[in-house]
Amino acid sequence: MGQHCLRGERRMRGSAHRSRGFTYIGILVAVAILGVSLAAAGTLWSFSAKRDKEAELLFIGHQFRNAIARYRAAGGGAFLLPKELTDLVDDDRSPVPRHFLRKIYRDPMTGKDDWTLIRTNDGRIIGVASSSIATPIKKKNFDLDDALFEDKECYCDWQFVSVIRFNRAARTP
16 A cells, blocks of 8 residues: 555656646746737837827927918018027017027937928028938828928928918019
C-alpha cells in the first residue's frame, strides 16, 4: 500500500506541474492580446491627435488670414500689408495702437513659431503656411476660402493667403 500512495503522489505532482505550464501559456497569450490592443489604441489616439492639430491649423490659419485683411483695411487709402507678423499684434501706424491678433500663434503641426511667410514682391506678408511636410488627413470638403487645399500633399501647401478683393463698381471710368 505504501508504494501505491507514492505513485498517486507522483501523479498529483505531475498534474500540478502540467497545469502551471498551461497557466503560463495562458498568461503569455493574454499579454500578447493586451499588447495588440494597446497598439491599436495608440494608433487610434495618434490619428485623433493629428485630426485635432489639423483643425487647429485651419483655425489659426483663418486667424492670420483675417488679421492680415483687417490690417490692410485699417491702413486707410494705403492698403499696406504687414512687414512682420508682429505688426499684426501691435499696429502702430495710428496714434492709438491696434491689435489684429492677440499673439503670434505657434504652428500646431510643428509646435513652433516657424511659419512659412508668403510675401509679395516688395517683401510684405500676404499670408502664412505651415512649415510641416507631413501629409494631411483631410483631403476634401474644405470651406470655400480653403478650396485650394484639396488634394494637397503636405501641410506646407495649405497657404492661408489674404486675397485682395476689388469692388468692380468702384473701378468704373
